[in-house]
Amino acid sequence: MMMPVENWTQELSTLFIINRMQLRRAAYKILGDWDLSDDIVQDAYIKVTEVSAIQNVKQPLAYLFQIVRNLAIDRYRRGIFETELFKSEEEGLFVQALTGMPETNAINRQHLTLMAQALAKLPERTKRVFMLYRLDGYTHRMIADELNISTSLANILIHEATEHCKGVLLK
Known part of the structure; x- marks a missing residue:
């Protein structure tokens, strides 16, 4: 009920x-x-x-x-x-932001100086390939077309420049 x-x-x-x-x-x-x-x-x-x-x-x-x-x-x-x-x-x-810290800014400036010096020691074509790839975002094919070289050579030059810069930074 x-x-x-x-x-x-x-x-x-x-x-x-x-x-x-x-x-x-x-x-x-x-x-x-x-x-x-x-x-x-x-x-x-x-x-x-x-x-x-x-x-x-x-x-x-x-x-x-x-x-x-x-x-x-x-x-x-x-x-x-x-x-x-x-x-x-x-x-x-909670991760510390390293961008605004004075020590980080000093280290970044030192790294930029070392990179500029390392790039200055590279042959002009190698430096140009590296800059197109790293700074301008070009692909290997675009670099090859721009500089009238093969994509294999573009890859080799990028690798050489990268290794050269790493070597300078690791010293």
Whole structure:
């Protein structure tokens, strides 16, 4: 036999008031956070009051605990998912920015000076191929067409210039 909606709502409110702390503890066991547990109990109350089909529930208190448990598990899983999803972004916030540091600026200037000196020692064609590749973003084919050389030679010259510059920086 189905009881009137007003009676069911009154019984439900009474069950929530009487068992609020137990429902909250049930959520806390899953979430480990009292504030979230309060939110879960409130969400459970709203969810139950919006559904009229539960008027036929034989054990309303057990049903309430099950709803609280399910909502708490959902919140816990969502928290884990969000933590994993945003972890890599947040890790980036704590990495020291080296660009504005005086030591880094001095080292970068020294490296640029060494690179300029290293490039000055290269034959003109090798230097031109390297600059087209590294600075202008040309492909091997574009360099070969521009300088009227083979792509193999362009590759060899890029490799020679790169090795020469690495050697200067590693000294």
